[in-house]
Amino acid sequence: MKIFPGIQIKQLDAYTIEQEPIASIDLMERAATALTGAIMKYRGNETPVVVFAGPGNNGGDALAVSRLLGERGYRVKAYLFNTSEHLSEDCATNRDRLLENSNVEFTEVTSKFEPPVLDKDCLVIDGLFGSGIKKALSGGFAAVVNYINASPSTVVSIDLPSGLMCEDNTYNIRNHIIRADKTLSLQLPKLSFFFAENADYLGEWELLDIGLSQKGIEETFTTWYFTEEEDIRKLIKPRKRFDHKGNYGHALLIAGSYGMAGASVLAAKACLRTGAGMVTVHAPLKNNDILQTAIPEAIVRHDAHEFCFSMPVYPDNYTAVAIGPGLGQSEETATALIEQIRLCQEPMVLDADALNILAVHRNAMNSIPRGSILTPHPKELERLVGKCESSFLRLTKARDLATTYKIFVVLKGAYTVIATPEGNCYFNPTGNPGMATAGSGDVLTGVLVSLLAQGYTSEESCKLGVYLHGMAGDMAKEKLGERGLIASDIAENLPAAWIKLTQSID
């Protein structure tokens, strides 16, 4: 699914109006009908409703919703803020339509505003501003936002919480944004929905289909996408009757210093559970027995060093290489890592300490094979690109890193995002807070190198791997809940995730 900047949403709107064709006011009615349906599912008509409408089309939607709810037996009070005495055409039409309807108690605020009592049984509909917002709210609008936020009422925002920008909120005034319990967004999600610091404004968010032109959506350029299961299913390669383990690749995993053997066990297990034909773990001598016992299916290759990685491995015998989980950052490991990167010519996976070492040895970035996959969490990314003031700026820098070095950057988080060498960004929908636990990144590294080893391209590996990893976490959560979930559970649930994902394919 595409994610468009606010300005393109307007163009898409215009395209739909022209191509369908449909009158702009009728498109608004369609949006309002979808919104009303969702509100009716959320709260029955015993709930008193107070609507706050702004002067633009977001306000127009809100006034149309007021009328439709009134027709369906809700007690509705609607306030239209027309302080600059300028309403969008469709907003004005909906005001007039509302005035003809005696059901709704309507007030047009042109100067002084006497706020209504908002108690806890009340449902507030926030239609002050939507995708047309240009700067942080101030003055009277900020005061209304504060009033709503201070109330105990439940708040539903139309399209997006008023005051929240579609993309960049780095310099927004945070307490001038509505804190919604639910956001009913029209047709497509907005970029700011995917950033952690906006979660409290959005509440739960839901997309409502308002029938914007599919052709328009397809033809309109964007660099942001929200991955859907259908996109993932298309990537999966079938397994054939006469295949042997050689068809599914041999992954090399360089991981786990002494005391961190668990990282290599988790990654190796995940690699096998994702379907690689063979896995070799290159590990310090001291970790040999642990690895051989914990994961008998893996081959163990010893480093000369007892405690850490010190000896680069010639990569030609392997179909893909991953390096980093639990690796440590000793000087000999840093030297070996830099040499390992030079030896590798094919896309590799770089994670955890490999990234921390690269942050200190920046020159080595230039030797990373094109199409390699880096999997930083936000702190690791910041070590590579510098401090970021917001998630939007962090995304921008992750994307710059990907385009500069022609690599894939998998920035881990609630909506893990994949930035490609072409500058596209794919947000992943699967996963849950139970996965915020030690070792879950090691599992992802194992999944990614497994897919690379099986012959998936780097882009396919990122999309499929991140989705599968999140799905395995979701399946683990179904059985264990979020709190008790540990990284091994994610690895153990990879087969179940594969089954679910391939149900109609195999």
Ligand SMILES: NC(=O)C1=CN([C@@H]2O[C@H](COP(=O)(O)OP(=O)(O)OC[C@H]3O[C@@H](n4cnc5c(N)ncnc54)[C@H](O)[C@@H]3O)[C@@H](O)[C@H]2O)[C@H](O)CC1
């Ligand atoms: N394609 C769709 O998704 C559809 C969306 N609809 C709804 O339309 C709004 C967007 O409407 P628009 O008129 O472009 O913008 P707003 O209502 O958000 O506000 C515009 C209005 O506000 C002024 N303004 C902007 N920033 C500020 C500010 N900081 N302080 C004060 N005033 C500000 C601006 O100058 C305009 O006058 C979208 O969100 C949907 O709800 C359609 O109804 C259906 C199709």
Ligand SMILES: [K+]
């Ligand atoms: K709104």
